[in-house]
Amino acid sequence: MSVRRKGRFVGRFILALAAFSAVFPFLWTALNAFKNRVDIVTPTPLFFFTPTLDNFAYVLGRGSVFQGLTNSLVISGSAVAIGAILGLPAAYALARYPGKWAKDIQFFVLSLRFLPPVAVAIPLMVIWLELGLYDTRLSMIVTYTLLTLATVIWLSVPAFQRVPREVEEAARVDGYGPYAIFFRIALPIASRSLIGAIAFSFVLVWNEFLIALMLTTSDAKTLPIVASELTQLGRDVPWGILNASVVLLSIPPLLLIGILSGMLNSAFRRKN
Amino acid sequence: MSAIICSGVDKAYGSVKVIEDFNLAVADREFIVFLGPSGCGKSTLLRMIAGLEEISGGDVTIGGIRVNDLEPRERGVAMVFQNYALYPHMTIHDNIAFGLKRMKVPAAEIAERIRTVAATLGLEPYLERKPAALSGGQQQRVAIARAMIKTPEVFLFDEPLSNLDAKLRNHMRVEIARLHQSLKTTTIYVTHDQLEAMTLADRIVLMRAGAIEQVGTPAEIYGKPRTLFAAGFIGTPNMNFIDVTIAKGDGAGGNGGWVLESAGGRFTIEGARFALKPGAKAVLGIRPPDLRAVEPGSAGANLLAGTADLVEFHGNDALVSFLFGGIEIGAQVKATVCPRPGEAVCFAADEAHIHLFDKQSGLTLATD
Numbered sequence: 001m002s003v004r005r006k007g008r009f010v011g012r013f014i015l016a017l018a019a020f021s022a023v024f025p026f027l028w029t030a031l032n033a034f035k036n037r038v039d040i041v042t043p044t045p046l047f048f049f050t051p052t053l054d055n056f057a058y059v060l061g062r063g064s065v066f067q068g069l070t071n072s073l074v075i076s077g078s079a080v081a082i083g084a085i086l087g088l089p090a091a092y093a094l095a096r097y098p099g100k101w102a103k104d105i106q107f108f109v110l111s112l113r114f115l116p117p118v119a120v121a122i123p124l125m126v127i128w129l130e131l132g133l134y135d136t137r138l139s140m141i142v143t144y145t146l147l148t149l150a151t152v153i154w155l156s157v158p159a160f161q162r163v164p165r166e167v168e169e170a171a172r173v174d175g176y177g178p179y180a181i182f183f184r185i186a187l188p189i190a191s192r193s194l195i196g197a198i199a200f201s202f203v204l205v206w207n208e209f210l211i212a213l214m215l216t217t218s219d220a221k222t223l224p225i226v227a228s229e230l231t232q233l234g235r236d237v238p239w240g241i242l243n244a245s246v247v248l249l250s251i252p253p254l255l256l257i258g259i260l261s262g263m264l265n266s267a268f269r270r271k272n
Numbered sequence: 273m274s275a276i277i278c279s280g281v282d283k284a285y286g287s288v289k290v291i292e293d294f295n296l297a298v299a300d301r302e303f304i305v306f307l308g309p310s311g312c313g314k315s316t317l318l319r320m321i322a323g324l325e326e327i328s329g330g331d332v333t334i335g336g337i338r339v340n341d342l343e344p345r346e347r348g349v350a351m352v353f354q355n356y357a358l359y360p361h362m363t364i365h366d367n368i369a370f371g372l373k374r375m376k377v378p379a380a381e382i383a384e385r386i387r388t389v390a391a392t393l394g395l396e397p398y399l400e401r402k403p404a405a406l407s408g409g410q411q412q413r414v415a416i417a418r419a420m421i422k423t424p425e426v427f428l429f430d431e432p433l434s435n436l437d438a439k440l441r442n443h444m445r446v447e448i449a450r451l452h453q454s455l456k457t458t459t460i461y462v463t464h465d466q467l468e469a470m471t472l473a474d475r476i477v478l479m480r481a482g483a484i485e486q487v488g489t490p491a492e493i494y495g496k497p498r499t500l501f502a503a504g505f506i507g508t509p510n511m512n513f514i515d516v517t518i519a520k521g522d523g524a525g526g527n528g529g530w531v532l533e534s535a536g537g538r539f540t541i542e543g544a545r546f547a548l549k550p551g552a553k554a555v556l557g558i559r560p561p562d563l564r565a566v567e568p569g570s571a572g573a574n575l576l577a578g579t580a581d582l583v584e585f586h587g588n589d590a591l592v593s594f595l596f597g598g599i600e601i602g603a604q605v606k607a608t609v610c611p612r613p614g615e616a617v618c619f620a621a622d623e624a625h626i627h628l629f630d631k632q633s634g635l636t637l638a639t640d
Contacts, residue, residue, distance in 0.1 A: 164355070164357065166353045166354075166355060166357035167357045167358070167359060167360070169324050169351075169353070169357065170351070170353060170357040170358075170359070170418075171359070171370070172323075172324065172343070172344050172345075173322060173323075173324070173344045173345070173349065173350065173351045173371075174345070174370050174371035174374060174418075174422075175344075175345035175371055175374035175375060176345075176374055177343075180374075185359060188361040189359075189360060189361055
């Protein structure tokens with residue numbers, strides 16, 4: 001075997017190892033979600049077993065999980081929608097009409113994410129308690145919008161800057177005003193990167209734990225909080241149920257990203 | 273009527289003035305080319321006429337209407353950009369129709385007009401494609417179609433051919449010339465390519481550092497350059513320049529003519545065409561094709577002799593370079609009689625082809 005082929009073999013082996021170590025935990029989690037308790041705690045790992053849906057049935061059967069799921073969908077969905085509706089035009093304005101303060105505004109937006117969540121959560125808790133909105137979906141939506149707005153703006157400014165200025169100028173010569181240029185030229189051209197920004201901000205709030213822990217107690221609890229509570233069922237760790245809830249928790253972001261990129265692909269294919 | 277008049281137009285970015293007191297009258301149906309090196313302000317000026325750049329001072333009128341504060345769409349202009357600036361997410365059809373849709377043209381008429389324009393520019397097979405699927409030349413044709421279909425008062429071209437390869441550029445240049453012949457729309461065309469300017473323009477506006485250097489027909493600018501810069505910028509191969517000192521001639525009779533003393537030798541001229549002062553420093557210019565080959569070793573006035581050190585073959589003719597008084601001189605000769613490197617060469621500079629410029633100001637000394 002030549003040195004070159006040996007090198008390639010070693011390289012492939014290392015890659016395969018890395019890929020395995022990254023993917024296997026997910027696979028194992030998914031498998032365990034379908035196992036009985038006995039199959040999970042057995043000392044020899046089992047790859048072949050009689051699958052059961054008991055874990056999912058238990059998780060979905062609990063009112064708290066279903067409520068958590070609804071809360072998460074409503075809160076994260078609304079926060080991302082508001083973040084996009086307000087954030088995209090803001091990012092476009094910063095990218096295209098940079099005023100004296102554009103740099104400072106951009107930095108301020110990013111600096112919102114510098115603060116440790118705990119430092120933000122405590123004052124917010126007091127504010128919502130005072131306003132009588134503590135542990136409501138509304139307070140959570142407003143709080144999460146702070147996160148999504150900052151993320152959407154920060155990630156969208158470069159996306160809009162990459163839209164060639166001449167193309168927008170061509171639209172101006174074609175008779176279109178700034179709003180038409182934003183909606184019909186800049187948004188579609190930057191859409192690829194913008195969808196990435198929106199998906200990222202969704203994942204960010206969907207997985208958010210600490211702020212949700214401090215701002216909710218029962219009514220507005222999100223799925224990550226509910227899932228974490230499943231570990232406190234007693235000294236006996238309910239592995240199967242935990243794994244099932246992890247799988248359930250991962251589905252909405254995957255769906256969202258799938259739908260968004262699918263939308264994108266079809267939009268581009270249709271025009272071709 | 274769509275004459276364009278710029279009077280006292282200024283452009284300043286903060287305290288930096290890029291264009292100062294620009295005055296130009298473009299006649300209706302005229303094809304004007306703004307020519308100049310990069311950074312001379314020609315594109316900025318075009319963008320000010322288009323309405324994409326604010327006018328800092330002075331007035332621009334199109335068809336008698338002051339357009340300083342009007343949006344591009346209210347000026348009746350259409351523009352073709354250097355990098356085409358097509359809408360990447362729309363089909364060619366939609367790219368061309370985009371402007372008409374804004375003008376609320378009925379769908380049936382849009383379809384009809386697109387058919388005509390696409391036929392003129394040979395775009396029918398591509399109407400359903402995206403710009404990315406087209407070659408550079410095709411994309412530029414789409415950009416021209418997009419401008420043409422609006423039947424504008426004024427066409428503005430911003431270096432439209434500079435992204436194309438040489439062959440395609442020649443082809444598109446001819447197409448643009450033909451288009452102007454049939455449409456007769458007032459056109460301003462910006463380029464740094466003198467060949468484009470010479471072949472397309474009714475009149476060339478030669479610019480340098482935000483100011484007009486010379487305005488005239490291509491023949492005027494080529495034949496009677498007003499400044500040293502104009503003489504050097506226009507014409508391929510470049511004009512030869514020789515530093516000379518002017519002195520009165522010592523010939524018999526009242527009119528002794530003039531002597532131009534250079535490092536390589538002296539030139540005697542009658543000088544009737546020029547306003548000359550004894551003792552003044554000047555620059556003598558002569559274009560390579562205007563140098564007349566004579567037998568090496570001939571005696572006489574106004575000869576440039578040397579040893580050929582480089583011969584560039586151009587097909588029909590060749591460019592012979594040689595040193596004359598320490599200056600590299602180029603002479604264009606028929607390829608069939610071209611000397612070999614190392615051979616002695618001699619050329620005569622006839623007075624009719626000599627240009628003289630003031631050394632200090634760079635202005636021509638010609639009086640006509």
